[in-house]
Amino acid sequence: MGWYPEILNGSVRRVVATAQNGLEVMRLGGLETEAQPSEFRVVEREPMYRLRRYFADETADLARPPIVLVPPMMMSADVYDVTQEQGAVGVLHRMGLDPWVVDFGSPATEAGGWDRTLADHILAIDDIIDRVHAHTGRDVHLAGYSQGGMFCYQAAAYRQCRNIASLITFGAPVDTLAALPFGIPGDIAAPAADFLADHVFTRLSIAGWMARTGFQLLDPVKTAKSRLDFLRQLHDREALLPREQQRRFLATEGWVAWSGPAVAELLKQFVVHNRMMSGGFVIGDRMVTLAELTCPILAFVGEVDDIGQPVAVRGIRKAAPKAEIFESTLRAGHFGLVVGSHAASHTWPTTGEWVRWRDGLGPRPASVEEMSCVEQPADETGVSVSDRILHTGASIAEVGVGIARGVLDVTAQTVRGTRELSAEAARALPRLARLGQIQMQTTISMGRLLAEAGAKSPNAECFLFDDRAHTNAAVNTRIDNVVRGLIVSGIRPAARVGVLMETRPSALTAIAALSRLGAVAALLPPTEELAEAVRLSGVGTVICDPDNLAAAESLGIRVLVLGGGESRLLNTEPDSGTIDLEQIEPSEVRLPAWYQPNPGRANELAFILFGRSGGRMEAKRVTNYRWALSAFGTATAANLGRGDTVYSIAPLYHSSVLLATLGGAIAGGARIALSRGLDPERFEAEVHRYGVTVVAYTWTMMRELVDNPDFGLAGAHSIRLFVGSGMPVGLWQRTMKRFAPAQVLEFYASTEGAVVLANVSGAKPGSKGRPLPGSTPVRIAAFDPIAGTYLEDEHGLVRECGPGEVGLLLGQATSTESLNGAQRGVFAAGDAWVPTEHLFRRDGDGDYWMMDDRVTVVRAARGPVFNQPIVDALGRLDQVDVSLAYSVPIGTEELSAVAVRLLPGASLTAVDLADAFAELGSGQRPDLVHVRADIPISNSYRLRRTEIRTAGLPKPGPRSWYYDAETDKYRRLTRAMVTELTARGSAALTG
CATH class of the missing domain: 2.30.38 (Luciferase; domain 3)
Structure with missing residues (x-):
């Protein structure tokens, strides 16, 4: 029994050691390791950050490549120096690099810290890159962990990779909605994040202990397991010491507070709207997209990372199509990527080797490979249940969690369709209800809807132009200021005022200001028929921009000038009476007693638009109700919401822009992106930069992109829908093929009246669909x-x-x-x-x-022939670009003719024509078909009949045919046949 004292002594020693170590933990927060942090110097100090340069006395040698390490917003900068031997800065320094670390501090201890925004962090990194470059004279390798990696992507895109040698990220999600932490469905998370951003984090910030607790609750099994392991080994100090600094950092010391505005902005832009993927996120007032990243990128992927999940991290492959992108994977969770043994043996040595390789100082790291773009099912996150089990030691508790998540995933897939339909209904019902409540005396107008948006979400973006974002608050302030200028200039409610402006913010402001005042805006087209438009509309005043000043003054009516930039010269005629609205100080204008903002009633005239019918210009009068019907109808049919950016490349004076594009975006709460015009290179850049989801078109506009061999929309795009009217069938099909999986939503709307049809399903190209609910x-x-x-x-x-x-x-x-x-x-x-x-x-x-249009129907001897079915039939031929059906007068009758433009390298035969018109009755087939090198097109991209029709009969030749009714075939049009038809017409006239 002599071994009893030995066992007893061992147990006593264990109890005593546990008590001593436990007391030390309670008193000091952990075990004393005697480890010292790496030496650093604060080189730059600003209100937003302190910039640390590690081993500053040893890194004066300019041969060392500088690397700047950015922490997440919620973690201390010490995450890169938890232990000197295994931490990032120590390992990288020993590999010959010059490590710098960004220290944002804690909002709780910094002046104005609780008011920090997401943009403040990005602009701070932008400034830091300039400063490190100035200190070292070298391009910077920018690296960030988790949210810090997201900051790095955004800052690099903001500065378009200037002075950035490469980007390195560790578990940084890009496609956030593809794989949220622990398989949370995106269609649940996005609305929740939207609510939190709007109603919680505008009033509440997150303290450091809240951040720590929140992340621990993300994986309670792992947290409990680590604490249990610590308690079990509390008697064995030597076993605990190597991991003690890491434990203390993650358990207590490493967490800092988050400012509410920054969290709200993060949720709004990158969870709700997923704009790291789509583009169109806003830094300050500038539009930014990751599609502009061109520097090399290395992304570290944790195979069992349930926070920065592999699918979300690999989203950078699609988001940055112009960049050379690599990845390095390791079996680690989110924290293990940068802290602990895996980080010391894999992450930081690989990072050092990468930097040396990119600077030409060594070979490519063996653990780095090119990131491939592999599509994964929507329910795959990249972290398998088996990986999770293996990583945590196959604990029974975690198996249960994994199985439960699997069941939830199946359930989520089953009900996803129901949730999507419910979300659409939730958006649609209030709009339709409001339409149903509109009566003759209801106040409704563009100005009112913009004011409502400003009151509801003042800081939300209203419209985008020239890479700048303009908030609802700023837009409404500008509108109110212009209203004061209009009042001083003598404009009163119901006055008819022409708007002659290029597409620019001031044009939108002028239209909205007239609406807010209760005046009528006549959108004048800058064409040779300008004087006729003024006569038809009865306007007595014109608002123009400096570009159109000369044309406006030539009309002989009063001219008001708005916009054009800060530096501008107005070449006005002496004594012309032209008023520069920009010279009027709004604060000095006393509002008259009669002024009431947004007085427009539903049955009152709001706009005058212009179109052509039978070759003549016509004025189309649009009431406030007609505008609201189109606005709410478009928003409903296109399912527009706050996550959408509607891109308009047509001029503002076009009816579809005012009624559908602007109206739908305003009614749906979407952002409006205005462009200076249709240019393939500009289109690609702005689609990515603005995060465009909906493109507005008119007539044949999309030909400029779809049929342009030099046009290419690099990488993935965010476009889900094309909205407009008049798109030919063939172009419709080519557009869907070129921009798949985007769809086309074709509208028909009577300018006067309340008819609105929409082909919502897109299942029948060429159809105008059915009446919209509420119309x-x-x-x-x-x-x-x-x-x-x-x-x-x-x-x-x-x-x-x-x-x-x-x-x-x-x-x-x-x-x-x-x-x-x-x-x-x-x-x-x-x-x-x-x-x-x-x-x-x-x-x-x-x-x-x-x-057909009622005035363009062909009055043939056999009866009326309708033009649109002919055009639709030809549009279904693969070789046809566009076609235009029209009438050719022959005496007192008309022949049905169609001009065809083929796609490059294509040909057309009589057999093709027979196939195309097989479904048309013989009486509805065109008499004449001819191929032309080009077909005239208007400023609104509508094919023009007048020039072709006045040219008379087509020229005979191998690319012209006539329909032989007796044989039911198309035959080549000969000179003799043209002579016969001409003679027949002359005889009819003389007879």
């Missing part, structure tokens, strides 16, 4: 397009067309349409309907197809 009911009236009269039934009422029958489209008159001359007693006694200018048919599914 007026529509019917197709039986109509004789030759005589221009309705066809009546036996009761003397207008007959409604059945499926497949062509007639005139009518919209039921609403209570807000007193200005539009509704026709009464159409389908029933006392009813009221507003006719459109277009002929339609409805198919068996209820979808509407436009057949």
Whole structure:
């Protein structure tokens, strides 16, 4: 029994050692290791940061490549120096590098710290790069851990990689919604983050202990296991000491507070809107995209990282298509990437080797390989359940957590569709309800909706232009200032004022200011018909920009000048009476008693737009209700929300821009991105930089991109939808192919009246779809397009067309349409309907197809021939670019003709024509078909008939055909046939 005292002595020693070590932990927060931090000097000190240079006395040698290490917002800068032997700065210094560390401090102890924004951190890093470059004379290797890596990506993109030798990130997520921590579904996390950003972190910041506790709760099993292991070994000081500094750092010392505004901005831009992937995040007021990164990138990927998950980290491959991107993987969790034995043996040596390789001082690291762009299923995060189990020692508790997550993943997949539909309904129902509440006297206008957006979200971006973001608050302030200038200049409610401006912020401001004042904005096209537009609209004053000043003064009416930049010269005529609105000081303007902001009522005239019908310019009058209908209808059909950026490349005076693009974006709370015009190079840059999700088009506009061999949208793009009207069928299909998986949403909207159709599903290219919810009911009236009269039934009422029958489209008159001359007693006694200018048919599914404009129908001897079905049929041929159907007068009759432009290198045969027109009845096939090198196009990208029609019969030749009704074939058009047709027309005229 002599071994009892020995066992007893061992147990006593263990108890005593445990008590002594435990007391030390309680008193000091941990065991005393006697380890000293690495020596550093604070080289730069600013309110936002202190810049540490480690081993400063030894790194004066300019041969050492500088590397700047950026910590996450929530962690101390000491994360890179937890232990001198195993920490980042020590390892990198020993490898011949010059390590610098950014110390943001804690908002709790820094002056103004609680007010720090995300942009403050990015701008601080931007400044630090300049300073390190100035100190060393060398380009900088910029490295960041977790959120610090996100900062590095953003800062590099902000400065377009200037003076950056390479980027290195450790567990830094890019595609945040692809893989949120622990498989949280993005469609749950995004709304939650949106709520927190808007309603919590605007009022609350996160203390250091809250950050620590939150991260520990992200993996409670691992946290509990590490604490249990520590307690079990508390008696063995020698076993604990090597990991003690790491334990103390992660358990207590390494966490700092987060400022509320910075967290809110982080959630809003990079969780809710995922703009690291899509582009369009805002630093200060500048638009930034990772697509502009061009420097080499190395991303460290933790195979069992459940916070910076592999799929999210590898998102950089798609987000930065122009950069050379590499990765290095290791079996480590999020913290293990930078702290501990794995970091000491893999992360930091590999980082040092990478820097030396990029600076030409050594070979490429063996553990670094090019990052490939591998698509993974939507439910895959890159961290398997088996990896998690192995990494944590196969604890039963964690197996249970893994299984539970798997069940949740399956459930999330099952109900995702329901959630998406619910989210769409949640956005759509308030818009439709508001439309239903609009009566004649309801105040509704563009100015009012902009004011509401400013009151609700003053700091949200309203519109983007020339790489700058303008907030709702700034936009509304500018509008109110211009209103004061207009009042001083004598503009009163209901006054008609022309707007003659290029696409620029001041043009949008002028239109909105007139709306806020209650005046009528006539959007004048800067064409040779400018004087005619002024006459038709009855305007007495024109607002212009300096570029259009000469044209405005030539009209002989009063001119107001707005915008054009700070440095501008106005070449005004002496005594012209031109007023420079920029010279009026808003604060000195006393508002008159009659002024009431946003007085516009639903039934009042809001805008005058211009279009062409039958070769003549026409003024189209748009009420506030008509504008609101299109705005809310577009927002609903396109499912626009705050995460969208709607990109307009058409001029502001185009009707679809005012009604659908601007209107839909404002009503949906989306950002508006304005462009100076359609240019392929600019389009690519701005789509990435603005994070464009919806592109607005008109007519054949997309040809400039889709059919341009030099155009390429590098890497992944964020476009989900093209919205507009008039896109030809063939171009529609080419657009979807070129920009897959984006879809096309084609609208039809009567400018006067309340008819709005939309092909929401996109399943039938060429169809105008169905009436939007909230828009007026529509019917197709039986109509004789030759005589221009309705066809009546036996009761003397207008007959409604059945499926497949062509007639005139009518919209039921609403209570807000007193200005539009509704026709009464159409389908029933006392009813009221507003006719459109277009002929339609409805198919068996209820979808509407436009057949023609009522004034362009071909009046052939065999009866009316409709132009649109001919164009649609040709558009389905792969070799056809665009086509234009029109009439050729032959005596008192007309022939149906179609001009065709082919895609480069394509050819067209008579057999192709027979195939294309096979589904058209013989009476609806064109008499003449000819290929042209080009077809005239208007400023709004609409094909122009007038020039081709006045040229008469097509020239005979191998690329011109006529339809032989007797043989039901197309034959080559010969000179003899042209002579015969000409003679037939002359005989008809003389007869």
